[in-house]
Amino acid sequence: MTDPSQTPSTPPRKGPSKLARREERTAAWLLVPSLVIILLIAIYPLGQVFFESFREREFASSEPGRFVGLQNYQQLLSMTIRELPLELDANGQPVIEDGELQYESWVRVLPREPMRYRAVTEFGLFGNRYVLGATESDFILAVWDTLVFTVVAVFWETVLGMIIALALTARFFGRGAMRAAMLVPWAVITAVSARIWEWMLQPTRAGLFNTVGSALGISDGRTNFFGDVALQLPSMIVMDVWKTTPFMALLLLAGLSTIPKELYEAARVDGANPIRQYFSITLPLLAPTLVVALIFRTLDSLRVFDIFQVVLGNQRYSMASYAQSMLINVRDVGLSSAASVIIFVLIFAFAVGYIRAFGVNQE
Amino acid sequence: MKKAVIAFALVTALGWGSAQTITVASGTVGQELELTTNAVERYRELNPGVDVQIATTGDLVEDRLGYYLQVFEAQSDEIDVLQIDVIWPGDLEEHLVDLNQYGAEAVADQHFDAIIENNTVDGKLLGIPWFTDAGLLYYRTDLLEKYGFDGPPATWTELTSMAETIQEGERAEGNQDFWGFVWQGNAYEGLTCDALEWLDSNNAGTIISPDGVITVNNDAAVATLELAASWVGTISPNGVTNFAEEDARNMWQAGNAAFMRNWPYAYSLGNAEDSAIAGQFDVSPLPAGEGGAPAATLGGWQLGVSKYSDDVAGAADLALFLASYEEQKIRAIEGSLNPTIKALYEDEDVLAANPFFGSLFDVFTNATARPSTATAPNYSAVSRAFYTSVHSVLTGQEDADVALEILELDLEALTGFPTGDPQ
Structure with missing residues (x-):
């Protein structure tokens, strides 16, 4: 037997009322412009930057770019530390200038293949001299x-x-x-x-x-x-x-x-x-x-x-x-x-x- | 009021790039903007139906190129006529219109052949020459006389010692802010121009030879850069490593320098009424190195038309008008901007305003080109590597020999060219 009070037209007690649901729908519609704007001015450019960061492309060129995976990140973030050897004169003796030992330039020490490293900074530790190299110093x-x-x-x-x-x-x-x-x-x-x-x-x-x-x-x-x-x-x-x-x-x-x-x-x-x-x-x-x-x-x-x-x-x-x-x-x-x-x-x-x-x- | 109207018009033109207007992007160094504004005014009188606007661009070449590249990347019709550097036709090829199809062919042979050739890529004339440039040595005639020198220095070593003498003398007389030699030492294209002159005049090559060999790492270049680095803080202010053209000119024109390396535009400004040194200076070719010949870097600007313009024909017409005989004559007389039209170097009015156009004619026609053709489309990156390297030597961060060794590796990676000795 059906209770007349439970006809389909009456909303269940615990759910939101019809009015509340309508208000929610209105709210959703009112939010759409803001969401579209955020999508257009924030998410889209951000997404494009992410997309381009995995590619190689020349700026202001009609040449299509190509996908290079993580290569750009690798180039930006690769680092290495090498010890600098002492600079030796023709007789194999260390060169001393102004009372200080001289070291070889980092150019001759840091790796060049497969990517070239350049010096970021040099530092001394336990009497040795080291160079911090990075591909994009x-x-x-x-x-x-x-x-x-x-x-x-x-x-x-x-x-x-x-x-x-x-x-x-x-x-x-x-x-x-x-x-x-x-x-x-x-x-x-x-x-x-x-x-x-x-x-x-x-x-x-x-x-x-x-x-x-x-x-x-x-x-x-x-x-x-x-x-x-x-x-x-x-x-x-x-x-x-x-x-x-x-x-x-x-x-x-x-x-x-x-x-x-x-x-x-x-x-x-x-x-x-x-x-x-x-x-x-x-x-x-x-x-x-x-x-x-x-x-x-x-x-x-x-x-x-x-x-x-x-x-x-x-x-x-x-x-x-x-x-x-x-x-x-x-x-x-x-x-x-x-x-x-x-x-x-x-x-x-x-x-x-x-x-x-x-x-x-x-x- | 008028200024406000122009400013408003400029803003609107930039904002919407309306179809009825032609926008010309002009430089603002020295009197450039004023000259362009007057020329545009004359064009408006001749063509009442056309609205022409001027968009100003930055003083530094890098900023100007950056602006153009952004416009091109967006394929925007924001600018129609662009002032482009002599080093850019190769890099900007795909964005510029072939002016030969818009009437430039008829006038091209009035201009210097070398510049037309430089501006022609794959048979397309991408820019009509507007004015040409070459590095010059400005010197104070009154001070040279005062300290007993017969004429401008012939070699860099001579310049160094003359600058020392004059600087010492002027400081002893109370001008503590006096310096011997000012030039362009900031890390930008201008330093590439200055340093190329040092190298070439010392037989140390032109960074990369026209046939694509990296020649920059040689003993003569090391010695030359060491000499230049020794100027900083002695005959040149410490701050010269932050100087562009206008910084050097300001110090020179205030009467605080004995020598200056700059482009011809500084000549008429130096003789203007508000200049402290009007009538007290002259120009000569830059000094040579030991056993070398003087060298002047070729500069200069062209007018190109953007492919993305709404009105390519109208824009080309404006470009040809601005680069015409009459207009170049006015710019030469009022702004000492070197014409690119051969006949103007025999024009009496032009020569009366700028006697050095006649006496230094060879300097302008034999100027040293930057390696932009051999390295296109990578010239900007090559130049950036070069001026960064030279700058690190000038500021004492790197020794000249090490800096050039690094630079050679950089250029190999950038261009893939072999290395060798300068011829």
């Missing part, structure tokens, strides 16, 4: 330089950003103006600010730093900030810290404003000094904001392109400017795409690492 150097750049720049941005944010939470005359002024470096287009810094860091006294330095007697007015290998990375880092500290400060400032004032009042009543207050209240409550800010800045720094491209051009690369140079100067789509994929993977690893390490709330 420029890329390995670019990865290393980018990592150093990221760690040092983000560290200083965080420290300085925190100091500025704390200063700007205090009530004082002209705070609004100060907050606005603080943001100026962040608002300047990077290609423009890179050019400004390029002028300020000129290797002659036409540049601000050399003029001031020589007036104060701390330099000869000829410090070559962008040409001297030892000063290139520090110069890049200073430019980046100047530019992005405001961003860090802004995020932290927003985080600070969410901390209830009552906590500080209570702390004062309990007799906690400002330093204690900072470590017991400010820092723990600011932690989620800080982590988000760190993730933002780290991922951003890892794909740094503009300042390296504008200032150093083909002299020294970041990972991203290396990929660009491979595409434009060498016209090698495959190698450039493979480099881009590696950058993508590295950035992804950093993001996951941060989320794991700081246990960022998934919700």
Whole structure:
């Protein structure tokens, strides 16, 4: 016997109501445009880069490319370590210059077949001298330089950003103006600010730093900030810290404003000094904001392109400017795409690492 | 207001590449943009129905090529007429139109044969010559006189010692920012040009010979690069390893250098009203090495038409107009840009504005070509390997002999050519 109340038209009690199902369908339809856009502007190009990274093709050429498997990755990532023999003179005795033993050049030591290796760096260990070789030494150097750049720049941005944010939470005359002024470096287009810094860091006294330095007697007015290998990375880092500290400060400032004032009042009543207050209240409550800010800045720094491209051009690369140079100067789509994929993977690893390490709330 | 309108028009033209406009991509070094803008204005007056826009390109050759390649890869009609370097016809062949089919055949024989030949690939004329270039030595006549020199240096060693003397003297008189010799030392195509002049004038070959032999690793080349590296920080600023054409010209034109290696365009700018050294300098062929002859790298720019243009015939017409006798004459007089039309070197107005066009005629006609024909379509990669290697010697990261040994291996891998000694 059928119960009249259980006719097919009545929905089962536990399932979603007809209305709810209709709303779900509507929601799905409303999501379609966003999904299509993501598919078009994110997934498609990403997929194409992956696809090209397994092929060999000349940029801007009608010649069809060909599939080469993992060859591009192999070329980018192959590394080896060899010991450098001592340089011997005609009598078989070691050559000594300025009281130091001389070693053979890496050109004669690193393998040439089936792929040629070039030196990335040389180092001494237990009295021997070794060379680290890579088939694309420029890329390995670019990865290393980018990592150093990221760690040092983000560290200083965080420290300085925190100091500025704390200063700007205090009530004082002209705070609004100060907050606005603080943001100026962040608002300047990077290609423009890179050019400004390029002028300020000129290797002659036409540049601000050399003029001031020589007036104060701390330099000869000829410090070559962008040409001297030892000063290139520090110069890049200073430019980046100047530019992005405001961003860090802004995020932290927003985080600070969410901390209830009552906590500080209570702390004062309990007799906690400002330093204690900072470590017991400010820092723990600011932690989620800080982590988000760190993730933002780290991922951003890892794909740094503009300042390296504008200032150093083909002299020294970041990972991203290396990929660009491979595409434009060498016209090698495959190698450039493979480099881009590696950058993508590295950035992804950093993001996951941060989320794991700081246990960022998934919700 | 007018500027704003032009800027807006430029943006819209770049954004949509509308069918009714012809866009010409022009260089911006020195007065180039101004000259092109004026020429386009004259073309508009003659052809009221045609809208012509100018797209600006970067100062560095690499940036310009990068822009073109992106447009070509997308097969975009964003630019119609392109200013192309003398080294590119081989590399860009498949993207350019044969101008002989659009009326260039009638005027081709007015131009220097060597340039027409350079621009012709498989019988197709890919670019109409616009102006030619050769490396020159600029020197300060007043300073040479002051320090008792009779004339410009004939050899690189002479240049080195003259530069030292003048620099020492000027610094002693209080100009601490004075330098002996400025040139192009950044890691880019310009360094390839400068270094090719050093090599060729020292009988050290031209990197890769026209018949495809890698000759760059030889003793003369090692000695030459060692001499050049010794300039950095002594007679040339440390920062010269970051210099392109305009960096060198700025320092020179401010009166802070005794010698400069640059292209002819710096001549009229150096004599302009706002120049600190107007009337106090002259140009000569670059010095020779010991036992060698002076060498000047052949430069120069052509106008090509993109295959992906909406209006190939219109674009070709504009290109031929810009490279015509009258237009080249104006560019020669106002911008000291060397004409590619032979007859202009006998034109009185041109010679009055640029006396050196007559006296250095041989330099322009006998300039040393970069190995772009022998290495096409890999020239960019060859040049990149070369200037990176030279740059590493200039900055002291690598010894000259080791750097050239590495370079030789690089070039073998890139081209597959055999190695040998320069003839």
